Amino acid sequence: MISMIVCSVDPAKLEKFCENVLMTVGCPCEFVVHDNRETGYGITHVYNLCAAKAKGEYLCFAHEDIFFRTPDWGERIVSLLQRPATGVVGFAGSTAKLAAYSGWGSMKQYTRYNYIQRFRNGSIKYCIANPDKVSASPVIVLDGMCLFMRKEVWAETRFDEATFQGFHLYDLDISMAVGQKYVNYVTNDVLLEHFSEGSYNQPWLDDTVRFHRKWADRLPFYIEKPNPLVSYFREIKMSFLFIRMLMKKRVGSWDFIELCCREHVRRYYWHITSLKLLQRLYKYKRQWRREGRL
Incomplete structure (x- = not known):
């Protein structure tokens, strides 16, 4: 049953x-x-x-x-x-x-x-x-x-x-x-x-x-683990996509979003996503101020 x-x-x-x-x-x-x-x-x-x-x-x-x-x-x-x-x-x-x-x-x-x-x-x-x-x-x-x-x-x-x-x-x-x-x-x-x-x-x-x-201590966790380099770059992409989503959908506090951005830049300062996130950080900060969220 x-x-x-x-x-x-x-x-x-x-x-x-x-x-x-x-x-x-x-x-x-x-x-x-x-x-x-x-x-x-x-x-x-x-x-x-x-x-x-x-x-x-x-x-x-x-x-x-x-x-x-x-x-x-x-x-x-x-x-x-x-x-x-x-x-x-x-x-x-x-x-x-x-x-x-x-x-x-x-x-x-x-x-x-x-x-x-x-x-x-x-x-x-x-x-x-x-x-x-x-x-x-x-x-x-x-x-x-x-x-x-x-x-x-x-x-x-x-x-x-x-x-x-x-x-x-x-x-x-x-x-x-x-x-x-x-x-x-x-x-x-x-x-x-x-x-x-x-x-x-x-x-x-x-x-x-x-x-x-x-x-x-268990993440990342895969059914079939990819090449370590592939796994590494997918972590970068996922981090970028998640932070961008928080900004666009207005989820979470600005302090948390800023913290996530800075952590991403600290880890992946050499990657293009760091520059993109910094650009979006300032763009959305202005928008949030205009909306009275800051």
């Missing part, structure tokens, strides 16, 4: 989600739902609480804003989870987690996903990346919109309630932890539809920093 675990804040979305699961799962399942509107617990606490109550051998930690689009998907997921080496199974992940600050999708060449994304403006994007043409792509970290694992794997690792007390980076953390012993996968046999967009904000940034501090 699959135990569908949901941290719910929207009864209408939850009802539609449950209806979709019952119509598509194709195998026995139960729903273990925590209404978080009044308690306001962090998602790691809710997931651990619900997983402990779950009766199923297989656990699904799901957001309530998703639909399964593949009939009888439960049998396919269970078949993958039954492999002793399987850890966490999801729908979007990366074959690498770089040492530079980043989300789950570090770089395009490492990205693996299989889902449909709906946007606020009504547009739809088919996010399909399976370059190896396999039924399940091995990955290091996974996005948390929907995560499957055997209950025994969860019991060995559990979600880190001490470090991640909000709603961010818990997914990268649990998949990184499980990935030290098992193989995580993005399934290409089951298609998911996701109805909300992610957002970058201060809590996300704070948890990103916490994640990288926690796993500093």
Whole structure:
């Protein structure tokens, strides 16, 4: 049996989600739902609480804003989870987690996903990346919109309630932890539809920093480690892209952004990205002043 675990804040979305699961799962399942509107617990606490109550051998930690689009998907997921080496199974992940600050999708060449994304403006994007043409792509970290694992794997690792007390980076953390012993996968046999967009904000940034501090001695971490020189230059690129994103999306304090810039320049003073970041630093500083953010 699959135990569908949901941290719910929207009864209408939850009802539609449950209806979709019952119509598509194709195998026995139960729903273990925590209404978080009044308690306001962090998602790691809710997931651990619900997983402990779950009766199923297989656990699904799901957001309530998703639909399964593949009939009888439960049998396919269970078949993958039954492999002793399987850890966490999801729908979007990366074959690498770089040492530079980043989300789950570090770089395009490492990205693996299989889902449909709906946007606020009504547009739809088919996010399909399976370059190896396999039924399940091995990955290091996974996005948390929907995560499957055997209950025994969860019991060995559990979600880190001490470090991640909000709603961010818990997914990268649990998949990184499980990935030290098992193989995580993005399934290409089951298609998911996701109805909300992610957002970058201060809590996300704070948890990103916490994640990288926690796993500093294990990063970078790869499925297949590239040439050291290639790895080094990708770290430079990721550092540059992350800092540029903070500036453009107005995420974090200016002091933090400036600190990241100066650290990048200190490490990679000879690389063109250092000059580009310094140019952007002064450009965005003027913009932030005009906006009253400084």
